[in-house]
Amino acid sequence: MPTPVDLSRLSFNQMTCDTANLTQAIEASAKAGLKWIGVWRHKIKDAPVAQFGKQIRDAGLGVSGLCRGGMFPSLNPADRQRRIEDNLRAIDEAAALGTDTLVMVCGGIPQGSRDLPGARRMVVDGLAAIVPHAKAAGVRIGIEPLHPMYAADRSVVSTLGLANDMADQVGSGQVGVVIDVYHVWWDPQVYREIERSRGRIFGFHVCDWLVPTPHMLMGRGMMGDGIIEIARLREAVDAQGYTGPIECEIFNQEVWDAPIDQTMARMKHTFVTYC
Amino acid sequence: MPTPVDLSRLSFNQMTCDTANLTQAIEASAKAGLKWIGVWRHKIKDAPVAQFGKQIRDAGLGVSGLCRGGMFPSLNPADRQRRIEDNLRAIDEAAALGTDTLVMVCGGIPQGSRDLPGARRMVVDGLAAIVPHAKAAGVRIGIEPLHPMYAADRSVVSTLGLANDMADQVGSGQVGVVIDVYHVWWDPQVYREIERSRGRIFGFHVCDWLVPTPHMLMGRGMMGDGIIEIARLREAVDAQGYTGPIECEIFNQEVWDAPIDQTMARMKHTFVTYC
DSSP: OOOOOOOGEEEEEEGGTTSSSSSHHHHHOOOOOOOOEEEEGGGOOSSHHHHHHHHHHHHTTTEEEEEEHHHOOOSSHHHHHHHHHHHHHHHHHHHHHHHHHHEEOOOOTTTTOOHHHHHHHHHHHHHHHHHHHHHHHOOOEEOOOOGGTTTTTSSSOHHHHHHHHHHHTTTTEEEEEEHHHHHHHTOOHHHHHHHHTTTTTEEEEOOOOEEOOOOOTOEETTHHHHHOHHHHHHHHHHTTTTTTTTTEEOOOOOHHHHHHHHHHHHHHHHHHHHO | OOOOOOGEEEEEEEEGGGOOOOOHHHHHHHTTTOOOEEEEEGGSSSOHHHHHHOOOOOOOOEEEEEEEEEOOSSSSSHHHHHHHHHHHHHHHHHHHHHHHHEEOOOOOOOOOOOOOOHHHHHHHHHHHHHHHHHHHTOOOOEOOOOGGTTTTTTOOOSSHHHHHHHHHHTTTTTTEEEEEEEHHOTTTTTHHHHHTTTEEEEEEEEEEEEESOOOOOOOOEESSSOOHHHHHHHHHHHHTTOOOOEEEEOOOHHHHHHHHHHHHHHHHHHHHHHH
8 A cells, every 4th residue: 555645745737727827726726725836837927927926925835846948959059049048038937936946848859850869969958058047046957758649749858767868968956857647657667767866856747647548638637537556656756755746737628627626626635545 | 871671571551541451452562563461350350361361472462460469468367368369369360361470469458457567467478378379380479569658558568678578578589579660769769679679570660650640549640741760760670680571551541541552652652762
C-alpha cells in the first residue's frame, strides 16, 4: 500500500478548467481550501502580473509554477532570438507572480525541417541562454518532458532521460525537470530516470491516461479513471526528496464543461484516493 | 546524401489499402512490379491460407511478413493460454502463407489492471511459450515496438530498447524485432538500439509522421509528407546487415480511399525519393 498523500500538496493547474479566468480559478481554489494554484501565461494577460500575484497571495495560495516557457527551435536565428527573449519575459512574469518555477514545453521540430537532433540542440542552447536571467530572478527552469506523441509539434524532449541529459548538458542548478505522469508513465526507464532527477525535481503533475484514449490533446482523465499507477510514481518522486506541490492538470472538454466547484471536489477526492 | 534504396525491396503492406481484399492487393502489387507483399491475418479468412500462399507465389511475390501475432496480456490464466494458442495458429498461417516472419503486436495492459510491468512480464512469458512451435515451423517472431501512445491498449512494448531487452530475455534466435519508423523515430536512443538489434532485425516498415497529426490511429502519412528522417533510419538498419524487404504500411482514410493503382504509383515514387 502506498503512503497517503497530503492534501495540502494539491495544486489546481488552471488548465483543468480552461473556461474559468484566473480570478475565478483563484477564488474556486481558495474556496476549496487548496494551498496552491498552477498558472498559465495566456491567462495573465487581463491585468498586470504583479496584481495577480498579490491576488493569489491574498487568497492564501502559493503559485506552484508558471506554464509555460520553451518553444526554442526555429530554423531562423532571429526567430530563435525572439523566442529566447520571450522566455526572459516569462521568467520576469514568474517572479512577478511570486513563483520560483517556470515550466518549459521546449518546442517541436521547426517547420521545414526533419532534423530532430538539431531541434534538440536548439533546446539546449535556448535553455543555456536564459540561465543567467533565471538565476538573477530567482526562478528555476523545469524541463517538462512531453509524451512522444507530441515530439513533432510540441516538444522534442520526449523522455525524462532526455530531460535529465539536457539538464546535465546545461549544467546549472537553475535547470531541472518537471514530471507529469501523463507524459512518462509508459517509459520502461521512468523509475531509473526519476532517481537520476534527484535534487532537480521542480514540479510533479498528475492526471490519468484513459482507455480508450479519446483524443491526442484533450483526452486526459481525472485521477483513477485511467491506467496510470499514479501513487507508485508519486512515491518514487517523493523518495528522491521532492516534498513540493503536486499539480492536477487535465485537458478534457468534459472536465472543462463541469462547474468548477464540482471539479474541485472531484479533484480533491481522487487526489487522496489515487495519488 | 543517403545511398539510394533499391525499389525491389519495397513491400506493399496490405493495410495501406484496407478497402482492397487480399486478392486485389496481390494483383495490384504484381501489376505495379513489386516483389513483396505484407499480409494481415484478418484478410486471409476468405480462403484456405495455403491457397493464398500459392496465389502470391504465382503472382511472383514473396510475403515479407504476416501481421500480427501477440496480444498476450490478460489477468485470466485460461485467457492467456487461449491467446498463446492463437499465436500458435498464427505461426502455422505464416508457414502456410510461405513467409518466415510473424510480426508481433504484443498487447496492452489487461482490462482491470494498472500493472504495466506485470503486462510486460506476460509478453515475455507468451513469447517464450511460442518459441518451440515457431522453431519447428521455421517462422521467426518479430517483436514490433509500438509508439508509446499505444502502450495502454495495443502494446506495452513501447521502445526498441524494450523489444531488444525482451528478445534478450527470451534468449532464442527465433525472436527478434521489427522496426517501424512511425513507432520509433522520436526515441533519443533509437540509433543505439538499432545497433543493438544487429542480427535480429526481421522487418523494417516505413510511412511518415504528419504535422499536425490528424488522428492517433489513422494519421499516418505517405513517405515524405511528414517529419521522419526515414532514409537515415533505413541506412542505420541496413548498416546492421538488414537487406530484406521494406514494408510500406499506412493507416490513413484518404490513402485507403484512393484507387489502389494510384497508391502503388505514389508509394513507389515516395519510396525511392524519401527512403
